[in-house]
Amino acid sequence: MAGSVLIVDDEDVVIRSCERILAPEGYSVQGATSARRAMEMIENGSFDLVITDLKMPEVDGIELIRWIREKSPGTGVVVITGYPSQESIKDALELGIIDYLPKPFSPQLLVDITEKALAAVKAAMGKERPEEEGDVEAKLKDITEVIESYRTRPGALIPVLQKVQGILGYLPPSVQRIIAKGLNLPVSEVHAVVSFYSFFTMKPKGKHNVRVCLGTACYVKRAAEILQKIRETLGLDEEEEITKDRKFSIETVRCLGACGLAPVVVIDQDIYGSVDPVKVPETIKQYN
Ligand code: FES
Incomplete structure (x- = not known):
């Protein structure tokens, strides 16, 4: 981009x-x-x-x-x-x-x-996925209840973000704005916390989440080729991070702390080391 x-x-x-x-x-x-x-x-x-x-x-x-x-x-x-x-x-x-x-x-x-x-x-800037609106509307009541229950408590932001992510699965900018308003905080503060901690995500995840390591050890062992192969297998173009049926989402990470196994791909909780790009479709198929 x-x-x-x-x-x-x-x-x-x-x-x-x-x-x-x-x-x-x-x-x-x-x-x-x-x-x-x-x-x-x-x-x-x-x-x-x-x-x-x-x-x-x-x-x-x-x-x-x-x-x-x-x-x-x-x-x-x-x-x-x-x-x-x-x-x-x-x-x-x-x-x-x-x-x-x-x-x-x-x-x-x-x-x-x-x-x-x-x-x-x-x-x-509000360039959000159109599906987001529907997701948020469907869960708005639950999200508002969480905010209400924490409104007067000190240090409410992180627990509220955790609970709301538990409800919705992710924290898009529109929800960050709702939380900021509800807790009487600047939107920039909510956004900074969401961006800073890796356990918060602004993007929806699929039923299966595929993480591809692009850290140096993996990169030199054809990680970019693996990423490309996974995208092809899932029918995702350059910008897309989740399949239309929401079955798979893909994300890249810098290092998974398993450099000895490079190149590494993690699907849900399963770690795949020494990944061969040719075998990618076969591996993905197991999660269908
Ligand atoms: S660089 Fe990929 S696991 Fe460390």
């Missing part, structure tokens, strides 16, 4: 290496070596995503994010930090960042996070 990305870092070498990694993936990438310069560029153009360092002289990353929230709320933000201290990430999370990149990061991690962040931006 292409998009326009602004990299903000006082080290020019970081900007150039991000450009080198993201441009071949089809993203339009520009760079700013200070937060002030970034503000000028955002005022004069439009960016889908800003990937910014936190520690910069004069105006720091947190101040820049605050400014973006006010002046360009539709722009997604990912933070690069060499110091992922609890405090800086907490401040950034409260401001609604989508994710963070710990320095040094691998090219694959940068590509994955950029893709995920742009998908979140698109979803937050």
Whole structure:
């Protein structure tokens, strides 16, 4: 999924290496070596995503994010930090960042996070699947009851998200807005929490969920080919993540912690190691 990305870092070498990694993936990438310069560029153009360092002289990353929230709320933000201290990430999370990149990061991690962040931006802009409306309407009463029962309790957000995901199976942006309103929280805070924790999902899952590892160890052993073969077998095109009958959903992950078995695919709770792309259709068939 292409998009326009602004990299903000006082080290020019970081900007150039991000450009080198993201441009071949089809993203339009520009760079700013200070937060002030970034503000000028955002005022004069439009960016889908800003990937910014936190520690910069004069105006720091947190101040820049605050400014973006006010002046360009539709722009997604990912933070690069060499110091992922609890405090800086907490401040950034409260401001609604989508994710963070710990320095040094691998090219694959940068590509994955950029893709995920742009998908979140698109979803937050309300470009939702039409089926979502029906899903939410059918469960609206149950969702509202959960919110009501937690409304006055401190620290309600995570338990409410867990319960609502239990009811609906996922947390699309429309539901995040309902939860934010019900708990009297900014939508950006709800969205930041959903994006940050991997056990929350914004996309519906099929009866069987297929996870394909694209981490380095798997990637060098033809993981991309396996992913392609699974998509073909399930009849999914590039953008689709769930089959029409909702029997299968597919997602990619960075590492499943089983690199010795690379390339790895996990279907529901079953782990498949040393996967041969040719055997993919046969394996999938078992789950029909
Ligand atoms: S890279 Fe695939 S399991 Fe680690």
